Amino acid sequence: xxxLVCISNVPDTTTKVKFTADNKNxxxxxxxxxxxxxxxxSLTRALxxxxxxxxxxxxxxxxxxxxxxxxxxxxxxLAIGADDAVRVNAEPSDAxxxxxxxxEVVKKEQFDIIMCGIESSDYNESLVGGMIAEFLAIPSVxxxxxxxxxxxxxxxxxxxxSGKETLSVQVPFVAIxxxxxxxxxxxxxxxxxxTARTKQIRVYEPAPxxxxxxxxxxxxxxxxxxxxxxxxxxxxxxxxxxxNEAKVI
Amino acid sequence: xxxxxxxENWDGKFKKLSYxxxxxxxxxxxxxxTDVVALSIGQVEDDELIKLGSYxxxxxxxxxxxxxxxxxxxxxxxxxxxxxxxxxxxxxVISHNNTGKAVAPRLSVRxxxxxxxxxxxxxxxxxxxxxxxxxxxxxxxxHTVIKTGIRILxxxxxxxxxxxxxxxxxxxxxxxxxxPGMIKTNVIDTQKQTGKILLxxxxxxVSGGRGMKxxxxxxxxxxxxxxLGGATACSRPVSDEGWRPHEEHTGxxxxxxxxxxxxxxxxxxxxxxxxxxxxxxxxxxINIDKDAPIFEAAQYGIVGDALKVLPKLxxxxxxxxK
Numbered sequence: 001x002x003x004l005v006c007i008s009n010v011p012d013t014t015t016k017v018k019f020t021a022d023n024k025n026x027x028x029x030x031x032x033x034x035x036x037x038x039x040x041x042s043l044t045r046a047l048x049x050x051x052x053x054x055x056x057x058x059x060x061x062x063x064x065x066x067x068x069x070x071x072x073x074x075x076x077x078l079a080i081g082a083d084d085a086v087r088v089n090a091e092p093s094d095a096x097x098x099x100x101x102x103x104e105v106v107k108k109e110q111f112d113i114i115m116c117g118i119e120s121s122d123y124n125e126s127l128v129g130g131m132i133a134e135f136l137a138i139p140s141v142x143x144x145x146x147x148x149x150x151x152x153x154x155x156x157x158x159x160x161x162s163g164k165e166t167l168s169v170q171v172p173f174v175a176i177x178x179x180x181x182x183x184x185x186x187x188x189x190x191x192x193x194x195t196a197r198t199k200q201i202r203v204y205e206p207a208p209x210x211x212x213x214x215x216x217x218x219x220x221x222x223x224x225x226x227x228x229x230x231x232x233x234x235x236x237x238x239x240x241x242x243x244n245e246a247k248v249i
Numbered sequence: 250x251x252x253x254x255x256x257e258n259w260d261g262k263f264k265k266l267s268y269x270x271x272x273x274x275x276x277x278x279x280x281x282x283t284d285v286v287a288l289s290i291g292q293v294e295d296d297e298l299i300k301l302g303s304y305x306x307x308x309x310x311x312x313x314x315x316x317x318x319x320x321x322x323x324x325x326x327x328x329x330x331x332x333x334x335x336x337x338x339x340x341x342v343i344s345h346n347n348t349g350k351a352v353a354p355r356l357s358v359r360x361x362x363x364x365x366x367x368x369x370x371x372x373x374x375x376x377x378x379x380x381x382x383x384x385x386x387x388x389x390x391x392h393t394v395i396k397t398g399i400r401i402l403x404x405x406x407x408x409x410x411x412x413x414x415x416x417x418x419x420x421x422x423x424x425x426x427x428x429p430g431m432i433k434t435n436v437i438d439t440q441k442q443t444g445k446i447l448l449x450x451x452x453x454x455v456s457g458g459r460g461m462k463x464x465x466x467x468x469x470x471x472x473x474x475x476x477l478g479g480a481t482a483c484s485r486p487v488s489d490e491g492w493r494p495h496e497e498h499t500g501x502x503x504x505x506x507x508x509x510x511x512x513x514x515x516x517x518x519x520x521x522x523x524x525x526x527x528x529x530x531x532x533x534x535i536n537i538d539k540d541a542p543i544f545e546a547a548q549y550g551i552v553g554d555a556l557k558v559l560p561k562l563x564x565x566x567x568x569x570x571k
Contacts, residue, residue: 126354
């Protein structure tokens, strides 16, 4: 069994996000780029499955759509333990474009399980995973909080809006994973960092796909009014304010 | 032409989420001088379906089949896409919840329709079609142009509200042949949360962080949430420690919520936590550290020990509820 883990290159989640003077682009000065947190958990789970011979998982490949500048992030995924990587050499212009490129890679190289994080911390769309599945006309399971392989078949727990479901699905399929899929992201060992240098990154040129959407400007959220402090000796006052001023209780 | 809204029901009943989606669709339809078609999948009685009309749907289409009980995103999106084509939908309105996130991307590819995901408010303009959507985990809004003739919008729950209208709707029932072989996912077991308000539905959320010191101290959080008719939540360290179930974790990697009132007790308010709660209408912070970043996001704050403050809040709420 072969697993493909899709990774996105995002600003470190503690970054104070800033934009260029015309508000049209992210100001990338000083940004630390990392593997999208959900993708990192997804990679961790894929490697855990590979560590267990009973699952039959033989290889874990990572795929990334981005220009050469994002190779350090791919190398990091290889250092954590991925066997090899594919980079589609293009600016990731929108979710539709990215998903179409990854679907092309899957058509070329064939994978049994394609894992995607439920969203990326930069565009928060939750789109790429489901789009890849539709491009390939294969099943997708969203909000996956547990993924196992038993007797060659994937066994999944997903979150639904009123609880949880356990389900089985045929391969190939796309698992769109969220919190719970792995406990802590796996960290690269020194040996991992050394061997990552010799692992292969296959670079493909993009398929001709037109994006369907485009960002024209960014806006910072409105500043909230200053906090009104209530004395800890009289917390009841807070309830009065919530009732009469904010009118929310 | 129409605006199509994909509604969701729970055991045959609609909740506020669906009325909100219909209300939103109605406002978009008004901008475009067109009608709202509401689609319901699964077994829902007529007296329940008709309620969608009072939020502005003119046509209600109900598709039912025994095999549609579990959410199979492939089959669901094929049904929604067919209805969208038949009703000449130019905009599709879907919730940005787990169900919506499962179907919206598939629909986008099937219909070659651009998606505005997690949009905030009504479109900025219709021609060109521009929406304001969540970006950088709540640290920005992205003005996004959708270049396709059909546009899909996913809406964060409780971000728009409901609007009742005088409108009357017609109901159409559509039978759909589904072969069992078309369903590639097989639900083996379902565990539903019962008796409690769902965190994502709740208008009031009381949440605890590491400042609560021990899972044994959760009593007043639960009591306050119950008294206010709300739900309980927690920060990431609390769910990582196993003090509370991970379903309660709100924040960047947990649930994104937008209640009317979010009470954060013993939560310092790291960027990652605020990413999950910053769309709340009011944030109340109770924290012993006056410099905690949560106070920058809050409208009301108490600098004090949450363990001492919370029981007093419970008392006061009991008093006003009398």
